[in-house]
Amino acid sequence: MVRKTDDLDQSSFVATDYELNSAFTFENWVVGDANELATSAAIAVSEQPGKQYNPLLIYGSSGLGKTHLMEAIGNKVQELEPNAIIRYITTDDFMNDWVDAISKKKTAEFTSNYENVDILLVDDIQMLQGKTVFKKIFNIFNKITKSQKQIVMTSDVLPKDIPGLNTRLVSRFMQGVAYDIQKPDYPTRLAILKNKAEETGMNIDIQTLSLIAEEVDSNVRELEGAFNTLTLMARSGKKINVANAEKILEHLNITKQKVITIEDVQRVVAEEYDVSLADLIGKKRNSDIVMPRQVAMYLIRHLTDISLPKIGQAFGGRDHTTVMHGTEKIADLIEKDLTVKQRIETISAKIKERQ
Numbered sequence: 001m002v003r004k005t006d007d008l009d010q011s012s013f014v015a016t017d018y019e020l021n022s023a024f025t026f027e028n029w030v031v032g033d034a035n036e037l038a039t040s041a042a043i044a045v046s047e048q049p050g051k052q053y054n055p056l057l058i059y060g061s062s063g064l065g066k067t068h069l070m071e072a073i074g075n076k077v078q079e080l081e082p083n084a085i086i087r088y089i090t091t092d093d094f095m096n097d098w099v100d101a102i103s104k105k106k107t108a109e110f111t112s113n114y115e116n117v118d119i120l121l122v123d124d125i126q127m128l129q130g131k132t133v134f135k136k137i138f139n140i141f142n143k144i145t146k147s148q149k150q151i152v153m154t155s156d157v158l159p160k161d162i163p164g165l166n167t168r169l170v171s172r173f174m175q176g177v178a179y180d181i182q183k184p185d186y187p188t189r190l191a192i193l194k195n196k197a198e199e200t201g202m203n204i205d206i207q208t209l210s211l212i213a214e215e216v217d218s219n220v221r222e223l224e225g226a227f228n229t230l231t232l233m234a235r236s237g238k239k240i241n242v243a244n245a246e247k248i249l250e251h252l253n254i255t256k257q258k259v260i261t262i263e264d265v266q267r268v269v270a271e272e273y274d275v276s277l278a279d280l281i282g283k284k285r286n287s288d289i290v291m292p293r294q295v296a297m298y299l300i301r302h303l304t305d306i307s308l309p310k311i312g313q314a315f316g317g318r319d320h321t322t323v324m325h326g327t328e329k330i331a332d333l334i335e336k337d338l339t340v341k342q343r344i345e346t347i348s349a350k351i352k353e354r355q
């Protein structure tokens with residue numbers, strides 16, 4: 001990602017603007033069961049921006065290709081319409097720009113920069129968690145979609161699951177379509193590796209590629225990491241074969257991820273706070289039980305893909321709104337209190353270690 005403009009004097013406001021990554025194209029994108037719908041929607045948007053699927057939201061866990069797919073839309077539009085104004089921005093930068101514009105009294109410039117686009121690509125909208133720029137975003141988004149210009153967003157969760165996100169904004173974000181990207185299955189992982197091998201012009205035997213595809217099933221970023229290490233090894237004169245690939249996987253400490261369950265989290269949290277499992281999931285409401293219970297709910301939300309109602313069920317049949325409230329409370333505490341943040345990080349690490 002290359003920042004285009006920022007060498008102006010201190011008092012002028014310049015909205016952040018990134019060059020699109022030219023490697024993130026549809027040509028370099030492997031389609032599989034896990035991303036088929038999101039891919040079709042992305043292609044449709046790139047062919048007719050602003051006409052349908054507006055806004056388009058692509059969501060899913062880290063390293064599964066959300067940014068790639070979003071930028072592929074931008075690259076395609078740029079290719080079809082070289083004069084199109086395409087703005088790619090991370091949510092963090094968007095918010096920093098807003099603060100900057102306010103401090104420089106340049107909010108009109110801010111608005112005009114963001115509204116006057118053909119496509120606005122906004123990465124990582126989950127970063128809006130706990131932020132207060134709702135009204136501005138809401139208005140800008142309205143203006144863009146009303147003028148039949150396109151918005152594409154990525155997030156690691158659905159807007160309704162972003163703690164503390166304003167409900168009007170949630171429904172604004174969901175007014176178009178939302179498609180998720182799941183973890184790629186084995187054939188897709190293998191196809192991604194084959195593409196990479198072709199791109200780099202390396203002659204890697206299928207057994208070695210299959211081994212990596214088989215073992216690295218967490219996300220595509222890690223898959224690429226293992227592949228890149230392998231090619232580095234080759235450049236330093238070592239042979240690329242199954243034996244060396246095994247060494248790399250061992251060295252990178254890559255083993256198939258086991259799925260973290262509700263019980264895994266409940267057990268570790270109960271131990272850490274020295275409460276019984278029965279109390280953790282039971283009816284007691286005293287504060288020394290409520291806090292660990294909410295921590296457990298928070299960690300389940302963050303470490304698993306389990307839905308709010310299912311989590312509620314696993315805590316004595318509680319309602320999903322109770323889980324949401326508990327999760328938000330802990331997210332707030334983490335923001336405000338460093339000790340809580342560190343403690344929860346330690347517990348989270350313990351849960352992962354036990355896998």
Ligand SMILES: Nc1ncnc2c1ncn2[C@@H]1O[C@H](COP(=O)(O)OP(=O)(O)OP(=O)(O)O)[C@@H](O)[C@H]1O
Nearest residue numbers: 028029030061062063064065066067068192220221
């Ligand atoms: N289906 C795919 N085909 C080809 N490359 C892929 C695919 N999925 C992911 N990748 C590659 O995996 C890497 C990670 O993808 P990307 O950065 O888009 O993930 P992300 O979901 O946006 O992650 P994060 O939420 O952490 O930002 C990129 O190099 C991307 O090109």
